[in-house]
Amino acid sequence: MDRSLSENIIELKGIKKRFDDNFEAVRDFNLQVKKGEFVTFLGPSGCGKTTTLRMIAGFDIQTEGQILLNGEDISRLPPNERPINTVFQRYALFPHLNIFENIAFGLKLKKLPKEEIRRKVRHALEIVDLEGFERRSIATLSGGQQQRVAIARAIVNEPEILLLDEPLGALDLKMRKEMQLELMAMHRELGITFIYVTHDQEEALTMSDKVVVMADGMIQQVGTPEEIYNEPKNVFVADFIGESNIYNGRMTGERRVRFCGADFDCLDDMPPGARVDVVVRPEDILMTAPEAGTVTGVVNSVIFKGMHYEIIVASGDNEIVIQSTKSVKEGDTIGMCVEPDGIHVIMAETNLNIFEGVLTRNYTVVFAEGEYECDLTKLYEGSAINSEGVLADAAGNEIYTDGVKVSVRIPVGAVSMSDDIQTGGICGHIISLIYKGDHYHYIVRTKSEEDIHLHDEYLWNENDYVSLRIPKDRIELSFAADGEETEG
Amino acid sequence: MKLRFSRKQLGIPYAVFLVCFVAAPLLVVLYYAFTNGEGRFTVQNFANFFTSPNTIGTLCYSLAVAVAATFCCVVIAYPTAYILARSNLRRKTVLLVLFIAPMWINFTLRVAALKEVLTVLEGNLAYHPFLNTVLGMTYDFLPFMILPLYTTLEKLDDSYLEAAADLGADGVVTFLKVTLPLSMPGLISGVTMVFLPSMTNYVILDMLYNSTYIMGSLIGSYFNAYDWHSGSMISIVLLAIIFVITWATNGFGEEETSRGAIL
Numbered sequence: 001m002d003r004s005l006s007e008n009i010i011e012l013k014g015i016k017k018r019f020d021d022n023f024e025a026v027r028d029f030n031l032q033v034k035k036g037e038f039v040t041f042l043g044p045s046g047c048g049k050t051t052t053l054r055m056i057a058g059f060d061i062q063t064e065g066q067i068l069l070n071g072e073d074i075s076r077l078p079p080n081e082r083p084i085n086t087v088f089q090r091y092a093l094f095p096h097l098n099i100f101e102n103i104a105f106g107l108k109l110k111k112l113p114k115e116e117i118r119r120k121v122r123h124a125l126e127i128v129d130l131e132g133f134e135r136r137s138i139a140t141l142s143g144g145q146q147q148r149v150a151i152a153r154a155i156v157n158e159p160e161i162l163l164l165d166e167p168l169g170a171l172d173l174k175m176r177k178e179m180q181l182e183l184m185a186m187h188r189e190l191g192i193t194f195i196y197v198t199h200d201q202e203e204a205l206t207m208s209d210k211v212v213v214m215a216d217g218m219i220q221q222v223g224t225p226e227e228i229y230n231e232p233k234n235v236f237v238a239d240f241i242g243e244s245n246i247y248n249g250r251m252t253g254e255r256r257v258r259f260c261g262a263d264f265d266c267l268d269d270m271p272p273g274a275r276v277d278v279v280v281r282p283e284d285i286l287m288t289a290p291e292a293g294t295v296t297g298v299v300n301s302v303i304f305k306g307m308h309y310e311i312i313v314a315s316g317d318n319e320i321v322i323q324s325t326k327s328v329k330e331g332d333t334i335g336m337c338v339e340p341d342g343i344h345v346i347m348a349e350t351n352l353n354i355f356e357g358v359l360t361r362n363y364t365v366v367f368a369e370g371e372y373e374c375d376l377t378k379l380y381e382g383s384a385i386n387s388e389g390v391l392a393d394a395a396g397n398e399i400y401t402d403g404v405k406v407s408v409r410i411p412v413g414a415v416s417m418s419d420d421i422q423t424g425g426i427c428g429h430i431i432s433l434i435y436k437g438d439h440y441h442y443i444v445r446t447k448s449e450e451d452i453h454l455h456d457e458y459l460w461n462e463n464d465y466v467s468l469r470i471p472k473d474r475i476e477l478s479f480a481a482d483g484e485e486t487e488g
Numbered sequence: 489m490k491l492r493f494s495r496k497q498l499g500i501p502y503a504v505f506l507v508c509f510v511a512a513p514l515l516v517v518l519y520y521a522f523t524n525g526e527g528r529f530t531v532q533n534f535a536n537f538f539t540s541p542n543t544i545g546t547l548c549y550s551l552a553v554a555v556a557a558t559f560c561c562v563v564i565a566y567p568t569a570y571i572l573a574r575s576n577l578r579r580k581t582v583l584l585v586l587f588i589a590p591m592w593i594n595f596t597l598r599v600a601a602l603k604e605v606l607t608v609l610e611g612n613l614a615y616h617p618f619l620n621t622v623l624g625m626t627y628d629f630l631p632f633m634i635l636p637l638y639t640t641l642e643k644l645d646d647s648y649l650e651a652a653a654d655l656g657a658d659g660v661v662t663f664l665k666v667t668l669p670l671s672m673p674g675l676i677s678g679v680t681m682v683f684l685p686s687m688t689n690y691v692i693l694d695m696l697y698n699s700t701y702i703m704g705s706l707i708g709s710y711f712n713a714y715d716w717h718s719g720s721m722i723s724i725v726l727l728a729i730i731f732v733i734t735w736a737t738n739g740f741g742e743e744e745t746s747r748g749a750i751l
Binding site: 057058059078079080084085086088089090092093094095096105106109110153154157 | 645647648650651652653654655656657658661665666669670672
């Protein structure tokens with residue numbers, strides 16, 4: 001095979017996974033991994049990272065898409081025919097076999113000569129620092145030692161790719177740090193491609209050549225740890241990786257952005273007037289004398305964190321988190337400024353919710369499984385509600401609205417949340433919340449997987465089940481493309 | 489005033505129970521086994537047992553019945569339990585109940601029904617005494633084999649099977665090298681619960697108009713003839729067999745695999 005082609009050891013093309021209960025765990029996953037790379041899938045629990053790993057291993061078969069190993073489609077191969085080995089989250093060491101037998105399991109199946117098996121097992125045990133443990137039983141090992149045996153059992157088969165499914169999740173912090181370094185050393189020594197799954201961002205940034213940030217079954221960003229941290233592609237990545245201040249902003253000129261009530265220079269070029277999200281890392285904010293700062297604020301709290309102080313400043317309605325080695329006093333007024341390279345501007349995700357809806361005969365609109373009162377007189381030009389409560393056109397004829405398809409537009413600022421779920425409006429779970437200085441940006445997902453974005457001043461919890469309130473006059477309606485005909 | 493009991497005091501009822509219903513009867517059996525009609529100590533009963541071709545023949549026959557019945561139970565129960573436990577059948581519990589339900593039906597009724605079926609099939613039951621005995625035992629003790637196997641197989645973590653597949657094992661190898669060894673505790677429980685009753689439950693034989701003898705029938709006939717001493721000696725021999733089997737199977741179940749999979 002052509003060398004340039006085989007450089008990608010594994011390639012995932014348009015992978016989708018829908019489970020029997022219709023849960024869509026992975027939607028459209030595309031990734032190329034080069035030989036010898038250390039790739040990490042990073043994301044909150046339920047983001048589809050483990051499912052993706054299981055599809056590479058062959059334990060789950062994707063609903064759609066292809067997995068190419070060295071250019072060949074392995075999508076239909078069972079796990080035992082893939083040259084890939086896995087280190088399982090809970091180790092899955094066989095309790096009825098001792099350490100030697102566990103590690104030799106794969107080699108014995110390959111019918112290697114006994115002497116070679118013994119040599120390879122000994123070498124694998126050396127790599128994981130457990131020389132002389134051959135005859136010990138699994139039950140006598142600590143968690144960290146079991147982890148090492150699980151790694152030895154996988155690498156002894158010299159797989160082309162080693163998959164690691166949150167392998168350090170069950171270890172304590174100190175052991176985890178130690179194992180991180182050892183895994184990195186092992187990766188360098190063995191030259192095997194590692195695909196690593198974790199929800200721990202620090203682990204991902206420390207160990208990987210390439211980080212794949214996932215949320216909601218989709219790749220949010222692929223890049224080196226530096227790229228992911230310094231150039232997050234969207235608000236989710238910025239919020240998930242490291243600490244961030246996130247604000248709503250607007251471009252006011254060429255490389256000028258306005259947020260927190262002041263104009264800042266930045267390095268990102270966006271069209272003037274564009275609505276944007278602005279990300280500022282706490283360590284990039286410089287504290288100055290009040291008169292020298294671009295913005296000023298009052299120190300609300302100062303917390304000593306060992307390496308630095310975490311300082312929370314109120315500036316108008318906005319809250320600003322600063323990390324600094326210098327301390328200030330609570331109640332002080334300080335100035336703050338940010339260098340242009342400390343400001344990261346992202347095109348705003350959504351300021352408008354757009355849905356397809358249907359009108360009812362009661363002059364309400366149904367969309368995303370919720371029913372809302374709406375003002376139809378704006379939709380039908382010249383119409384009015386007459387004295388009998390019937391919608392009529394300018395000539396006084398009744399307008400029949402039942403079943404008319406419309407497009408519904410709702411600004412994010414118009415929606416509010418309530419825990420009273422009997423209102424008949426849209427109900428759903430909060431799937432994401434991001435703090436933006438003076439409010440939270442929420443995404444609520446309904447049962448039929450419609451997402452509604454909204455702002456709320458108050459903190460709700462992820463997974464809360466809420467109903468949404470939308471004032472009648474903030475629902476903007478227009479006829480849907482195929483709804484035009486029914487009008488006439 | 490509140491009643492308070494220490495741990496020791498709470499143990500008293502159990503100790504009383506143990507003495508009355510376990511230790512005392514055992515001692516009585518031992519006493520009878522090693523005495524003669526005049527109440528003197530003797531090993532004659534013991535010697536009789538091992539010199540009489542009648543008792544030795546019955547012992548061998550009983551062992552053969554027990555081995556055959558246990559084997560049949562394993563052959564039927566393992567695949568059944570495996571399918572029930574490992575498949576994604578939605579009505580799994582219903583199926584399991586269907587297999588367990590015979591246990592809820594009166595024993596006599598069950599054997600009587602089996603007798604009728606066998607009579608229709610074979611004509612005269614006396615022609616196939618061994619076959620009928622084994623069939624009766626298998627039919628009767630099957631749930632005791634299925635249940636412990638089902639419990640162990642159900643608890644078997646999928647990740648072990650995935651790990652085996654990951655390391656290159658196909659379905660057959662995974663079964664032989666992982667599933668089977670890990671289900672050993674359930675298998676041992678099942679075997680213990682089927683093997684021993686199969687040696688002694690002579691009611692099944694009697695009800696199937698069987699002319700053959702197993703150990704249980706022997707005890708019964710001695711007791712009917714008021715020979716408590718020979719009957720007790722047989723019980724002691726059976727006890728020794730139970731002990732040896734339990735001890736031997738314990739050797740399979742390594743220290744960490746619990747044998748608590750009885751039900």
